[in-house]
Amino acid sequence: MSVTDLPILSMLRTRMQWHQTRQKLLSENVANADMPGFKPRDLASPNFNSRTGELAQPSGAMDGNSGLAVTSPAHIALSTGPEGPGADPRRFKGFEIRPSGNGVNLEEEMMKAGDNQADYQLAATMYQKSLETLKIAIGKR
Structure with a gap:
């Protein structure tokens, strides 16, 4: 077993890869902010088994409209909330959709990108500190 195969390092590596992919999607949302009918997309957060x-x-x-990751068709129930029957189709997560059908809100996307960058930096720092701790434990430092 390699040192980098430890569960904590594997989880941090997966998390950093997820943040990289999410940053790409957020930048695509910003790039398509003027495209008619474009719906913003995002990634579902990875869930790790704690053991x-x-x-x-x-x-x-x-999909930016539902915000749900579908794992089984039986899991989706009819929503009666703000996005259920009678919802205003021109609204998207609290912001107006433009007449062209574009649902990208630049302020929201930039806030997500900033938060994503900070979370990536946190995971990278934790990865680095974990490796330093392992080096100390085996006497290489």
Whole structure:
């Protein structure tokens, strides 16, 4: 077993890869802010098994309208909330959709990008500190 195969390092590596992929999707949302009919997308956060450190379910792209990651058709129930029957189709997560059908809100996307960058930096720092701790433990430092 390699040192980098430890569950905590594997989880941090997966988390950093997820943040890289999410940053790409957020930048695509910003790039398509003027495209008619474009709906912003985001990634579902990865869920890790606390005992093994492996992904509990694979993360994937979510449609900006639903915000749900579908794992089984039986899991989706009729919503009676603000996005259920009678919802205003021109609204998207609290912001107006433009007449062209574009649902990208630049302020929201830039806030997500900033938060994503900070979270990536946190995971990278934790990865680095974990490696330093392992080096100290085996006497290489």
